Amino acid sequence: MAKTRSSLLSIHNMEVRNRTIIIVVLLLLVLTGYFTERRLKYEIETSVRDSLEKTLRSNAEAMSLLLRGYKERVNGISKIPQLQKTATEIEQLYANNDLEQVKVKSKVFEDILKGFFSHQGFQDYYLINTDGRMMASKQAELIGHQVNTSEAIKSLMDKDGNFVCLPKKATHPITGKEFILMYIGTSLKNAQGESYAYLAFSVEPSHGFSSIMEVTAQTGESSETYAINKNGWMISHSRFDQELRELKILDKDDRSSVLEVQLIDKNGKALTVFEDAFTNPETKYPKVQVNSTGYTDYRDYEVVGAWTYLSQYNFAITSEIDKDEAFRSLYIIRKIFAVIFGLASLLALGLIAYALYSIKLKKKVRSAALAAASELGQFKIIEKLGEGAMGVVYKAEHQLMQRETAIKVLKNEACREVDLIQFEKEVRITCRLTHPNTICIYDYGKTREGLFYYAMEYLEGSDLQEIITKTGPISPERVIHFVKQICASLKEAHSMNLIHRDIKAQNVVICNRGGVYDSVKVLDFGLVHDSNDESGHKVSGTPRYMAPEASSSRNELKDSIDIYAIGILISVMLTGQYPFSCDDSVEDILRAHREDTPMKPSELVRFPIPECFDDIVLWCLEKDPSKRPQNVMELANKLDTLNLDNWSQDQAQQWWALNAEHFLPSSSQQGTSSSSFDRTIQFDRFDKTIQTDS
Structure with missing residues (x-):
């Protein structure tokens, strides 16, 4: 009996122990699930905040670069001597009330600007006097009308006299039609440094202002980035225009939400984004405010977002995404945990297996990363x-x-x-x-x-493409300084029967080496050809710089093809343009090299270029290689005979001091060309190296 009682007690104790173990395991599982859910919530919230801030910063930087690029383009255009001369004449004629002559000169002014509209994104130009009256425009009927007050224009200017007018509603003084106007301008100054007029270009807000945010911001079904002016009106397109029409926020006939949507809630109160962006000093860029708890947007949806204030231009940018979409993964995880608690034992084993697999996977990834980090030996x-x-x-x-x-x-x-x-x-x-x-x-x-x-x-400098696109054509004295160094580099290669085959603006870096300014480094000998090699060659090089014989012959490559490319490069440095205008296809460009007569540098631009350069460029671009300079030193010696001042180290040092802000350490070294949408001169796919079997 005692033995039976002892056995029952033992069984009871075992059951109690098992129940205790089960309860402890369940409690541990519940606690683990609770704290895991809290941790996951924190991580997802952090990820959402980081994603919103990253998207916003990306758009703020892109917007700043876009507007700065617009101002630099307009400022660069205003420096054209013939434009300044014509603008001065128009201002004097307008002051004398000679409107007929003003209209005649306006045509001359428009001819100077021809070509800056299509590829620069500009629609119209305005030459405005200091009283805010129109003196010249593509729309001649606007001449004499009041555009803006002088004080209003000055309030938009930065320290350099450049200004950006944000999208606003305007009424055409002749037709009376209402339209959205945005323009970028700069002040024109006389020799005494006094402003005598303003030059402005109108742009379509959807061309860059809105589209740049639409391209970089739409990472989700409901995500969007938009801009707000100081009065709380949306000044960029909303991706939900159709939905806004269905909600009666927009009239059906409205083209877009630009200046049609004010950021207020249904009670007429300013939204959190608008209120904080302009009143809280913490939101001035590069500071960013983020709200991941949720607020109501202009569509009456609950969203999370980030915003900042671009004080230089006096408008705010916000990036938002519907809260349900942002935290969709968290809601799914909570459902998963509900199932986990119902299937405690199986899921516990699954979690252990998953944890072991994750550890193994992390070790594998870590080992691969360590191996990759040491791939390049020393x-x-x-x-x-x-x-x-x-x-x-x-x-x-x-x-x-x-x-x-x-x-x-x-x-x-x-x-x-x-x-x-x-x-x-x-x-x-x-x-x-x-x-x-x-x-x-x-x-x-x-x-x-x-x-x-x-x-x-490793070079810290800028290639010639970047220098030309950001600061414009290069002075003749400096061109000679660069070309002589390029020739010196190629002289050694040619003496060893090596031909570069890809001389172009992107493959010449200008840097400061050992305290010597404007030192040239010739890059990318990756297509170098041994002229003693009789095994044939591929058609290789860059279309715009390729000599006629480089694309149509075999086993005949000579150093004259590098001299031909230098001729193209001299024209590009002096004018920012290529001597052949054909750009329909690679085949058309190569045909132009073989058949067309190149344009002289003096024919490509309106500003004066020493005539001696016309002869040198045409000499280098002879179709017959035997008629070109016999070697690079003959070309260099010819440059030495030109009656031009030498480019000095003092001039080089002064140039870099004035333009240092435009350039960062080179990120395009050895054939990885950088790109930027704010370049004055555009380089395209025909400036890239190609290789095909001949």
Whole structure:
């Protein structure tokens, strides 16, 4: 009996112990689920906040670059000497009330500006006197009408005299029709530095102001970024225009929400975004305010958002997304936890298995990352500089010598086996080049994954393309200074029977080396050709710079094709334009090189260029290679005979001091050209290197 009682007690104790274990396990599971849900909620909220802030900053930077680019373009246009002369004449004629002559001169003024409208995004121009009256425009009937007050224009100006007028409603003084007007302008000053007129260009708000936010912001079904003026009106397009019409917020006939939607709730109170953006000093860019708890937007939806205030232009930008969409993953996770609590034991095992798998996966990813980080042996990767069609360029450091280096890694998917063999051969050849105006290659090799790479000197400077697009054509004296250095670099290569084959603005970097300003570095000898090689060649190079014989012959490549490219480059540096106007296709461009007569630099622009450069460019661009300079030093010596002042180090240092803000350390080193939408001069796909079998 005692034995039976003892057995029952033992069984009871076991059941109690098992129940206790089950309860403890369930409690642990519940606590784990609770704290896990809290942690996940925090992580998702943080992710949403970070995503909103990142999107907003991206749009704020893009918007600032766009408006700054607009102002720089207008300011650059206003510096054209003939334009300033004509504007002064118009102002004097208008002051004398000679409106007939004003209209005649306006046509001359418009001819000067022809070509700046289509590719710059401008619609119309306005020449306004200091009293705010129109003196010239594409719409001649506007001459004499009051455009704005002088005080209103001055209130928009920055310290350099440039200004941006945000989208606003305007009424045409002749037709009486209402339209949305946005313009960018600058003040025109006389020799005494006094403003005598204002030059402005109107732009379509949807051309850049709205579209730039639409492109970068729509990352979700309900996400959007829009701009608000100081009166609380939306000044960019809403992606929900159709929905706003259905909600009767917009009339059906309205074209868009620009200046038609005021950011107030259904009670007439300013929305949180609008109220904080203009009244809270914490929101001045680069500061950003984020609300991830939720608020009601202009559609009466609950959203989360971030906003900032661009004080320089006096408007705010906000990025929003519906709260349900932003936290959709959190709601799903909560449902999953409800199922987890119902299937405690199975899901506990599943969670353990998932945790073990995650640990294993993380270890695998970490091992792969560590292996990738050490792929380049003695070079430590610091950051990615840029990426092109054929490879990726990184900034690196030699771990022993602690020397900054640029490393280009070729993409296997962009190269065939024959290309890799040729690359290895060409790098070995290029390593023989030692001229100080030639990029220096330190090392080359192959990663564990079979990717070819080579290490070269790291340059902090700007290529000629970037200099021309941001600051305009280059002075003749400075062009000579650059070309002589390019010739010096190529002289060494040509003496070793090596032809560059891809001389162009993107492959010439201007930098300051050892305290010497405007030092030239010739880059990208990746297409270098050994003229002693009789195995044939590919049609390689950049269409706009390619000599006639480079695209139509075999086994005949000579250093004259580099001289031809220098001729193109001289024209581009002096004028910002190419001597051949054909740009329909690669085939048309190559045909133009073979058949068309190039335009002289003096014919491409209205400002004066020394006539001697016309002869030099045409000399370099002779169709018959034998009629070009016989070698690069003959060209350099010819430049020495020109009756022009030398470009001095003092001038170079002064130029860099004035323009330093436009340039950052080069991110386009060795064939990964940078791009920007605020360039004065546009370079397109025909400025990129091509390779095809001949």
